[in-house]
Amino acid sequence: MTPHAIAFIGGGNMARSLIGGLIRTGRAPESLRVAEPVAALREALAADFGVRVREAGPEAADGAGTWVLAVKPQVMREVCEGLATLAQIHRPLVVSIAAGIPTARIDQWLGGGQAVVRAMPNTPALLGAGATGLFANAAVGGGQREEAETLMQAAGLTAWIPDEALMDAVTAVSGSGPAYVFLLAEAMQAAGEAQGLAPDTARTLVLQTLLGAARMLSESGEPAAVLRQRVTSPGGTTQAAIESFEANGFRDLVSQAIAAATRRGRELSGG
Ligand SMILES: NC(=O)C1=CN([C@@H]2O[C@H](COP(=O)(O)OP(=O)(O)OC[C@H]3O[C@@H](n4cnc5c(N)ncnc54)[C@H](O)[C@@H]3O)[C@@H](O)[C@H]2O)C=CC1
Numbered sequence: 001m002t003p004h005a006i007a008f009i010g011g012g013n014m015a016r017s018l019i020g021g022l023i024r025t026g027r028a029p030e031s032l033r034v035a036e037p038v039a040a041l042r043e044a045l046a047a048d049f050g051v052r053v054r055e056a057g058p059e060a061a062d063g064a065g066t067w068v069l070a071v072k073p074q075v076m077r078e079v080c081e082g083l084a085t086l087a088q089i090h091r092p093l094v095v096s097i098a099a100g101i102p103t104a105r106i107d108q109w110l111g112g113g114q115a116v117v118r119a120m121p122n123t124p125a126l127l128g129a130g131a132t133g134l135f136a137n138a139a140v141g142g143g144q145r146e147e148a149e150t151l152m153q154a155a156g157l158t159a160w161i162p163d164e165a166l167m168d169a170v171t172a173v174s175g176s177g178p179a180y181v182f183l184l185a186e187a188m189q190a191a192g193e194a195q196g197l198a199p200d201t202a203r204t205l206v207l208q209t210l211l212g213a214a215r216m217l218s219e220s221g222e223p224a225a226v227l228r229q230r231v232t233s234p235g236g237t238t239q240a241a242i243e244s245f246e247a248n249g250f251r252d253l254v255s256q257a258i259a260a261a262t263r264r265g266r267e268l269s270g271g
């Protein structure tokens, strides 16, 4: 048993982001193991981070004190059932990052009585700029809560969510959220090009604008609405754009998109 070892089950995009964050914050690569069936992904993880890689879940999980379940929701049941015997013997801290799967289900698939934390990170975790919502089931002790929080803090900010039912909303807002910003970037860049800007120029201006605006949101301490009003000169260009957004139902579009993501999270949980 290696209590401080962390086993990632699934070595895809999110696991890579989290592993990158852990290594960057000083975690020893030898203490991280990854189970990943795709050879190319396994080899890349070993080459890039020096972590120990295995093909099958139980090989990586055996003896590790913490398991991070980082497979797609659709294969989670099969993966957990394959780990149930080990879970009953070792009683690890189990951290699932799968969208939509309740802790009760993970616990049941692992044979019951397990300490399960449900975490919802996002891809900026790769830069240490992630946002993660966390929920712990009743079997998670104080020390394990801290352990899960420390693990996810390697990826950025964390917030405990008191009611598991709200985890689907967390998924819809911050889990999927980076994709909304990327979609906005794509749309702004295409619109800039349509107005005659060279693609490179449009891209550079858009990305610096998003970065600068995000920094203002984060560093000024002022509400988004106040920052927006400050850009908006009466009768000027921003007002023309904002009025066009509002008239075309921008807020409603965002609200519907987040409701669709929340619903999908619920469907994935089978609820
Ligand atoms: N991509 C994102 O922004 C976020 C994803 N998530 C959640 O993270 C989880 C993983 O998502 P991604 O990394 O995007 O998916 P992914 O498809 O990149 O990674 C999943 C990996 O699991 C591997 N895998 C499949 N069966 C396996 C098995 N039996 N044992 C071990 N590994 C196995 C796959 O080969 C794949 O590399 C999902 O449950 C998703 O809901 C959570 C937050 C954000």
Ligand SMILES: O=C(O)[C@@H]1CCC=N1
Residues within 6 Å of the ligand: 099, 171, 175, 176
């Ligand atoms: O799209 C998904 O289902 C996952 C969960 C949050 C981000 N990606």
